Amino acid sequence: MTGPIHGSPGAHVPVLKLGGILLVTLQGELHDRAAEQLQQDIGEAIEASSVTGVVIDISGVEIVDSFLGRVFAEIAAQAKLLAAQTVVAGMRPAVAITLVELGLTLPGLRTALDAQQAMLMLDPASVPVPHSPVRRESP
Amino acid sequence: MTETSGSVTACLPIHSDMDLAWVRQHVRQTAAQLGFGLVEQTKLVTAASELARNTLVHGGGGQVESTALTSGISRGLRLTFRDEGPGITDIQRALSDGYTSGGGLGLGLGGARRLVHEFSIDSRPDEGTAVTVICWVGGAPHPRQEGR
Numbered sequence: 536m537t538g539p540i541h542g543s544p545g546a547h548v549p550v551l552k553l554g555g556i557l558l559v560t561l562q563g564e565l566h567d568r569a570a571e572q573l574q575q576d577i578g579e580a581i582e583a584s585s586v587t588g589v590v591i592d593i594s595g596v597e598i599v600d601s602f603l604g605r606v607f608a609e610i611a612a613q614a615k616l617l618a619a620q621t622v623v624a625g626m627r628p629a630v631a632i633t634l635v636e637l638g639l640t641l642p643g644l645r646t647a648l649d650a651q652q653a654m655l656m657l658d659p660a661s662v663p664v665p666h667s668p669v670r671r672e673s674p
Numbered sequence: 675m676t677e678t679s680g681s682v683t684a685c686l687p688i689h690s691d692m693d694l695a696w697v698r699q700h701v702r703q704t705a706a707q708l709g710f711g712l713v714e715q716t717k718l719v720t721a722a723s724e725l726a727r728n729t730l731v732h733g734g735g736g737q738v739e740s741t742a743l744t745s746g747i748s749r750g751l752r753l754t755f756r757d758e759g760p761g762i763t764d765i766q767r768a769l770s771d772g773y774t775s776g777g778g779l780g781l782g783l784g785g786a787r788r789l790v791h792e793f794s795i796d797s798r799p800d801e802g803t804a805v806t807v808i809c810w811v812g813g814a815p816h817p818r819q820e821g822r
Binding site (some may be wrong): 566567568597598599600601602627628629630632633636637638639640 | 691692693695698699702712713715716717719720723725727782784785786789806
């Protein structure tokens with residue numbers, strides 16, 4: 536019926552808990568059903584583990600169309616109602632250019648350049664930052 | 675005017691969200707082979723994803739035909755999405771941002787048009803819709819050459 540596709544449809548995207556934050560890393564092709572399943576999984580994970588932040592790392596995602604963009608916006612809206620903040624991290628520049636031309640600027644969505652920045656935005660204590668005033672190192 | 679020639683490289687079915695993923699992969703691979711840059715590839719694959727989803731959701735399924743084009747020294751890719759669905763009664767309205775009949779954001783058609791160089795719709799009520807898009811490597815050919 537359909538062509539050969541890698542990965543099974545409806546497969547769950549792994550949702551990891553790091554401290555008070557959920558980290559979701561998307562890779563490659565995401566089927567529509569997997570995206571909708573992810574939305575549901577994140578809601579359940581927020582409730583089950585009472586996290587206060589969600590980071591969606593999309594550095595491995597080659598395209599975001601209006602469907603996937605809407606899923607991100609809905610995940611953020613849903614998480615907000617469950618008292619958690621969402622940050623989308625690592626969007627590729629080509630994806631950002633395309634989304635703007637498509638007309639999907641996702642104004643309500645917080646973004647960060649990478650997952651670590653996103654973790655810092657949500658919980659400054661979660662990532663150890665080496666903030667020594669000036670560190671001298673002898674050559 | 676330079677003559678544009680092309681040969682059909684593939685015809686893919688669009689009947690499920692798995693097929694949408696397959697269409698995206700095919701368009702990306704073909705665009706990369708033709709020499710499209712990363713941003714152009716991303717735009718074309720995104721436009722293809724929007725249009726293939728329209729074919730699936732609004733047209734009840736259909737197919738996409740992809741054709742590699744040559745016009746002078748320019749190379750391009752033409753994609754034609756066909757369905758035998760209800761057709762689009764008001765094309766101008768369907769192209770405007772925010773108009774939706776399928777519960778989406780209403781960016782699909784108008785958004786896809788902005789991502790490609792050439793765009794046309796042929797739709798007849800109760801017969802179906804064909805949307806054709808063309809992208810050229812490095813931008814549209816035949817730029818204005820008069821004057822320098």
